[in-house]
Amino acid sequence: MEQVRFIAAIVLCFVLYLAWAYFFVPKPTVPPPGKTATLEAKATSAAIKASSTASAITPTTAVATSAAPVQPGRTFVVEAPLYTARFSQAGGKLKELTLKKFRESIKTDSAYKAMTHLPEGESILNTKFEDGSVPELSSAIFTSQAPDRLTVTDKPAALVLSWVSPAGVAFEKRYTFHPENYVIDLDVSVTNRSNVPVSDSLSVEIKSYMGQPSNYGFEGPLALVKGALEEVKAAKLMKNGPATKTGSVFWSGLTDRYFLSAVAPTLAQEGSTVFSAEPGPGKLSLVSVRYVNPKANIPVEATRKYSHRIYMGPKSTDTLKAAGGKFHRALSFGIWSFIARPLLYLLDFTYRFIPNYGIAIMLITLIIKLLFWPLSNKSYKSMAEMKKLTPLMQEIREKYKDDKKRMNEEVFALYRTYKVNPMSGCLPILLQIPVFFALWRMLSGAIELRHAPFWGWVNDLSAPDRLMQSLNVPFVEPSGIPVLTLVMGVTMFLQQKMSPPPGDPMQAKMMMALPIVFTFIFINLPSGLVLYWLVNNVLSIGQQYYIQKKYS
Known part of the structure; x- marks a missing residue:
């Protein structure tokens, strides 16, 4: 149980960091x-x-x-x-x-x-x-x-x-x-x-x-x-x-x-x-x-x-x-330079063959996903095994709801019986977080993305994506509909539905709110970063679906 809480704490810290960067660090101001x-x-x-x-x-x-x-x-x-x-x-x-x-x-x-x-x-x-x-x-x-x-x-x-x-x-x-x-x-x-x-x-x-x-x-x-x-x-x-x-x-x-x-x-x-x-x-x-x-x-x-x-x-x-x-x-790129610099080189190298930085970001996302494929497989396999134990865990919690100590003992016994380690899905997540922050710094600061178009309404990968910019939407600045960000939020919701729910009701509610929180945070982030997160989510959904089918 403590391991599950530890994973939830990591995710929460991750979200809090993004929220702090978004809400409490002022946007740059320059003369008109x-x-x-x-x-x-x-x-x-x-x-x-x-x-x-x-x-x-x-x-x-x-x-x-x-x-x-x-x-x-x-x-x-x-x-x-x-x-x-x-x-x-x-x-x-x-x-x-x-x-x-x-x-x-x-x-x-x-x-x-x-x-x-x-x-x-x-x-x-x-x-x-x-x-x-x-x-x-x-x-x-x-x-x-x-x-x-x-x-x-x-x-x-x-x-x-x-x-x-x-x-x-x-x-x-x-x-x-x-x-x-x-x-x-x-x-x-x-x-x-x-x-x-x-x-x-x-x-x-x-x-x-x-x-x-x-x-x-x-x-x-x-x-x-x-x-x-x-x-x-x-x-x-x-x-x-x-x-x-x-x-x-x-x-x-x-x-x-x-x-x-x-x-x-x-x-x-x-x-x-x-x-x-x-x-x-x-x-x-x-x-x-x-x-x-x-x-x-x-x-x-x-x-x-x-x-x-x-x-x-x-x-x-x-x-x-x-x-x-x-x-x-x-x-x-700050403390992430040792990761961000090779990623920037890879971005420029990819652009030489396909002169569209949006497609270059998608290819980099695919390359990173392939590099982390073995670790992600281990994480998703652990999730699939945990999902199969969910009914048994619910029975234990219901049976020992008045005895927290006994409940934890029975849950750990269940893990031992089925040889499941909830922490096995934690390490792959931890290893990928530095790559995300390095990509965030690189995609946010690379001049190559300044005023670089991708496709359709996404005409500047260094700026937030907006469709129908004449339409004023509450809490959205600049004005318009953040289509790419909303689609990203949907993919996060789908990915979460495929994962086993936390046993603790409070943690479950917190995890359910994550797609909404992430969508709200990403609304005003550069569309290049949103594109990376969206493509990464889609690839993760495909990988997770494959693992769950394999171990179902």
């Missing part, structure tokens, strides 16, 4: 994409009007900067095959970057995906001296001979901006763009032509508005320091103040569910990462991460060069690995 699109359109339009000649910048060659007149409002728009970047003459900062291969929503006419969300006038990437040894740097107006609109074609291209402080400290920022990836090289040269040495630490900062924590994985500031991935929650930073991680820094950045913005020294070196956050409008927070180079002393007439790599793009395994710098470590 329309606002980002408006800002992008205005900026691009202004840049085109301001440009007298829209020409492509030449491949990485010397681009002089001193002869250009100072125009504080000047903006440089860089058109690369994979992204559009907008730089400001004020501070030589990166103001905005949008990805051409991704959109804000599933609508084909929606705006391109903005890598960070900030109001007009703010910059998403900036450099500064930590100790303020050149105080005018924050308001500096950089100059450049580059045209207002630059096009990156088949060769790397560069945008060079320069500025000299009143004391004679010269800064040169060289951004190099590569047509084949999402990496931007940032080389900063500081030449000290003042009368005194300059001693300071140059930092590169990335910042953005970010929403509340997601139940699909970590979102916020992170860094790879000393080979370990450091993740810091924005809420903790707002409560306790900025946090610093020191050591050999590979990269520092901000991540959301699908995308990464990060800065890395060209070579991993001793440095530090500073995380900070402050309240923003509504439920947003302004999150910042700075990579701080080691402090350097620049003598008079000496030059110090700082080399960095900026990555702003999707968290795709191949794309991150191609960028180098261990950026691929940002694709983390």
Whole structure:
């Protein structure tokens, strides 16, 4: 009897975990994409009007900067095959970057995906001296001979901006763009032509508005320091103040569910990462991460060069690995990574032959089911044997209903007589739970499923499935009918009817409620995960039916 309760407790804990993730972890909040699109359109339009000649910048060659007149409002728009970047003459900062291969929503006419969300006038990437040894740097107006609109074609291209402080400290920022990836090289040269040495630490900062924590994985500031991935929650930073991680820094950045913005020294070196956050409008927070180079002393007439790599793009395994710098470590599935990574590889491998991620998920489910077939057989065999003993167990409970101790003794004696071990069905369930959670994390965080269609009304495997989205259904957000989820609930009910009922009436009622609870939980989960659970249920029903027929 205790074993049966133990199994019920495991199932209950499983449900409670799902319920906690669904009800108590807030959904991520991001600024409306329309606002980002408006800002992008205005900026691009202004840049085109301001440009007298829209020409492509030449491949990485010397681009002089001193002869250009100072125009504080000047903006440089860089058109690369994979992204559009907008730089400001004020501070030589990166103001905005949008990805051409991704959109804000599933609508084909929606705006391109903005890598960070900030109001007009703010910059998403900036450099500064930590100790303020050149105080005018924050308001500096950089100059450049580059045209207002630059096009990156088949060769790397560069945008060079320069500025000299009143004391004679010269800064040169060289951004190099590569047509084949999402990496931007940032080389900063500081030449000290003042009368005194300059001693300071140059930092590169990335910042953005970010929403509340997601139940699909970590979102916020992170860094790879000393080979370990450091993740810091924005809420903790707002409560306790900025946090610093020191050591050999590979990269520092901000991540959301699908995308990464990060800065890395060209070579991993001793440095530090500073995380900070402050309240923003509504439920947003302004999150910042700075990579701080080691402090350097620049003598008079000496030059110090700082080399960095900026990555702003999707968290795709191949794309991150191609960028180098261990950026691929940002694709983390938590404690389930050791299972989730092979599953993601299997998903991509399957997609190469059948270019539909929905079908790929179904095939992965089938493969997992085949791998666990022997264990599942043992579990279902145990269930079939238990089901045959149900009438005898009911007689024992009725006979000894006033003597719990004697009732348990008789039940265990019944198990021994028929050589049935109720715990034999428990181990297969325990072994499959980690795989489920790994799949949950993988399917919820894999960018491959973002806006990926399956069939019919399921046009985005990363979003909940909805049919007739104009129909408002209570407790369902977004609106519509969750057909796939309802079918999944029916399969759970059928599977449960095929299993032997628990002896305890309270446990029986709890198990009867499970399909309803699971359906309610899965309503707002990604349809890719619902599809996996549905297919798994159908395969389990078939396997269970076969076992019961065999041992009936």
